[in-house]
Amino acid sequence: MDFDRSRLRWGELIVAVGAIVLLASMLLLKWYGAGPTSVGGWNALTHIHWLLLVTILTGLALVFFQATRPAPAVPAALSVIVTVLGILTVVALVYRVAIAPPGAGDPRVGAFVALVSAIVLVYGGYRSMREEGTGAQDAPSEIETVELDSVT
Secondary structure, eight states: OOOOGGGOOHHHHHHHHHHHHHHHHHHHSEEESSGGGOEEHHHHOTTHHHHHHHHHHHHHHHHHHHHHOSSSHHHHHHHHHHHHHHHHHHHHHHIIIIIOOOTTOSBOHHHHHHHHHHHHHHHHHHHHHHTOSOOGGGSOOOOOOOOOOOOO
16 A cells, blocks of 8 residues: 555645645634734634634545545545535635634634635545546556467
Protein backbone atom coordinates (compact mmCIF):
# COMPACT_ATOMS: atom_id res chain seq x y z
CA MET A 1 0.00 0.00 0.00
CA ASP A 2 2.34 2.69 -1.29
CA PHE A 3 1.39 6.33 -1.67
CA ASP A 4 1.34 6.90 -5.44
CA ARG A 5 0.83 10.57 -6.27
CA SER A 6 0.07 9.72 -9.90
CA ARG A 7 -3.28 8.26 -8.81
CA LEU A 8 -4.41 11.67 -7.56
CA ARG A 9 -6.61 13.59 -9.97
CA TRP A 10 -7.43 17.29 -9.96
CA GLY A 11 -10.41 16.74 -7.65
CA GLU A 12 -8.32 15.16 -4.91
CA LEU A 13 -5.58 17.78 -5.28
CA ILE A 14 -8.18 20.55 -4.87
CA VAL A 15 -9.60 18.77 -1.80
CA ALA A 16 -6.10 18.51 -0.30
CA VAL A 17 -5.44 22.23 -0.78
CA GLY A 18 -8.86 23.16 0.63
CA ALA A 19 -8.45 20.89 3.67
CA ILE A 20 -4.92 22.10 4.48
CA VAL A 21 -5.84 25.79 4.14
CA LEU A 22 -8.99 25.25 6.23
CA LEU A 23 -6.93 23.57 8.96
CA ALA A 24 -4.30 26.30 8.89
CA SER A 25 -6.90 29.08 9.03
CA MET A 26 -8.70 27.37 11.90
CA LEU A 27 -5.56 26.96 14.00
CA LEU A 28 -3.24 29.81 12.97
CA LEU A 29 -5.32 32.80 11.87
CA LYS A 30 -7.45 35.13 13.98
CA TRP A 31 -11.16 35.04 13.19
CA TYR A 32 -12.86 37.55 15.47
CA GLY A 33 -11.98 40.54 17.64
CA ALA A 34 -9.23 43.12 17.53
CA GLY A 35 -5.77 43.33 19.04
CA PRO A 36 -4.99 41.17 22.08
CA THR A 37 -8.61 40.06 22.47
CA SER A 38 -8.80 38.45 19.01
CA VAL A 39 -9.50 34.72 18.87
CA GLY A 40 -8.91 32.00 16.32
CA GLY A 41 -11.42 29.67 14.76
CA TRP A 42 -10.85 26.79 17.16
CA ASN A 43 -11.64 28.90 20.22
CA ALA A 44 -14.35 31.09 18.66
CA LEU A 45 -16.50 28.29 17.27
CA THR A 46 -17.26 26.04 20.21
CA HIS A 47 -19.37 23.46 18.37
CA ILE A 48 -18.71 24.12 14.71
CA HIS A 49 -14.99 23.45 15.05
CA TRP A 50 -15.79 19.72 15.36
CA LEU A 51 -17.63 19.82 12.03
CA LEU A 52 -14.66 21.60 10.47
CA LEU A 53 -12.26 19.03 11.91
CA VAL A 54 -14.29 16.07 10.63
CA THR A 55 -14.53 17.71 7.20
CA ILE A 56 -10.76 18.28 7.10
CA LEU A 57 -9.96 14.73 8.20
CA THR A 58 -12.40 13.23 5.70
CA GLY A 59 -10.88 15.34 2.91
CA LEU A 60 -7.38 14.18 3.81
CA ALA A 61 -8.64 10.58 4.03
CA LEU A 62 -10.01 10.91 0.48
CA VAL A 63 -6.58 11.99 -0.74
CA PHE A 64 -4.86 9.18 1.15
CA PHE A 65 -7.19 6.43 -0.04
CA GLN A 66 -7.16 7.65 -3.63
CA ALA A 67 -3.36 7.59 -3.65
CA THR A 68 -3.03 4.17 -2.00
CA ARG A 69 -5.85 2.12 -3.50
CA PRO A 70 -6.05 0.87 -7.09
CA ALA A 71 -9.81 0.24 -6.82
CA PRO A 72 -12.12 3.29 -6.83
CA ALA A 73 -14.74 2.03 -4.34
CA VAL A 74 -13.47 3.67 -1.12
CA PRO A 75 -12.42 6.98 -2.76
CA ALA A 76 -15.79 7.17 -4.55
CA ALA A 77 -17.67 6.88 -1.27
CA LEU A 78 -15.34 9.34 0.43
CA SER A 79 -15.75 11.92 -2.33
CA VAL A 80 -19.51 11.89 -1.73
CA ILE A 81 -19.00 12.21 2.03
CA VAL A 82 -16.48 15.04 1.57
CA THR A 83 -18.90 16.93 -0.67
CA VAL A 84 -21.79 16.60 1.79
CA LEU A 85 -19.65 17.53 4.81
CA GLY A 86 -18.18 20.41 2.83
CA ILE A 87 -21.63 21.77 2.04
CA LEU A 88 -22.60 21.56 5.72
CA THR A 89 -19.36 23.33 6.64
CA VAL A 90 -19.97 26.10 4.11
CA VAL A 91 -23.50 26.65 5.45
CA ALA A 92 -22.24 26.73 9.04
CA LEU A 93 -19.44 29.15 8.16
CA VAL A 94 -21.73 31.44 6.17
CA TYR A 95 -23.96 31.61 9.22
CA ARG A 96 -21.08 32.28 11.62
CA VAL A 97 -19.12 34.65 9.39
CA ALA A 98 -21.76 36.62 7.51
CA ILE A 99 -25.02 36.33 9.43
CA ALA A 100 -24.34 35.87 13.15
CA PRO A 101 -20.72 36.20 14.25
CA PRO A 102 -20.13 35.20 17.88
CA GLY A 103 -19.84 37.84 20.60
CA ALA A 104 -16.08 38.27 20.11
CA GLY A 105 -16.55 40.96 17.44
CA ASP A 106 -16.43 41.48 13.71
CA PRO A 107 -15.03 38.74 11.47
CA ARG A 108 -11.39 39.05 10.47
CA VAL A 109 -9.46 37.63 7.54
CA GLY A 110 -9.14 34.13 9.05
CA ALA A 111 -12.89 33.61 8.96
CA PHE A 112 -13.09 34.57 5.29
CA VAL A 113 -10.08 32.40 4.38
CA ALA A 114 -11.81 29.47 6.07
CA LEU A 115 -15.04 30.13 4.19
CA VAL A 116 -13.27 30.28 0.83
CA SER A 117 -11.26 27.14 1.58
CA ALA A 118 -14.45 25.27 2.54
CA ILE A 119 -15.99 26.28 -0.80
CA VAL A 120 -12.83 25.05 -2.56
CA LEU A 121 -13.12 21.76 -0.66
CA VAL A 122 -16.73 21.31 -1.83
CA TYR A 123 -15.70 21.97 -5.43
CA GLY A 124 -12.84 19.46 -5.14
CA GLY A 125 -15.15 16.81 -3.70
CA TYR A 126 -17.66 17.39 -6.50
CA ARG A 127 -14.94 17.24 -9.12
CA SER A 128 -13.57 14.05 -7.56
CA MET A 129 -17.01 12.46 -7.89
CA ARG A 130 -17.15 13.47 -11.56
CA GLU A 131 -13.70 11.97 -12.30
CA GLU A 132 -14.34 8.53 -10.82
CA GLY A 133 -12.81 5.56 -12.52
CA THR A 134 -9.70 3.45 -12.58
CA GLY A 135 -6.46 5.16 -13.48
CA ALA A 136 -4.38 4.05 -16.44
CA GLN A 137 -1.71 2.55 -14.18
CA ASP A 138 -4.35 0.43 -12.41
CA ALA A 139 -6.26 -0.72 -15.50
CA PRO A 140 -6.11 -4.41 -16.36
CA SER A 141 -3.22 -5.26 -18.58
CA GLU A 142 -3.62 -6.89 -21.92
CA ILE A 143 -4.19 -10.61 -21.74
CA GLU A 144 -1.56 -12.65 -23.50
CA THR A 145 -2.87 -14.91 -26.18
CA VAL A 146 -1.24 -18.00 -27.64
CA GLU A 147 -1.48 -18.81 -31.31
CA LEU A 148 -2.45 -22.35 -32.07
CA ASP A 149 -0.64 -24.10 -34.87
CA SER A 150 -2.98 -25.39 -37.47
CA VAL A 151 -2.76 -29.10 -38.05
CA THR A 152 -2.57 -30.01 -41.71
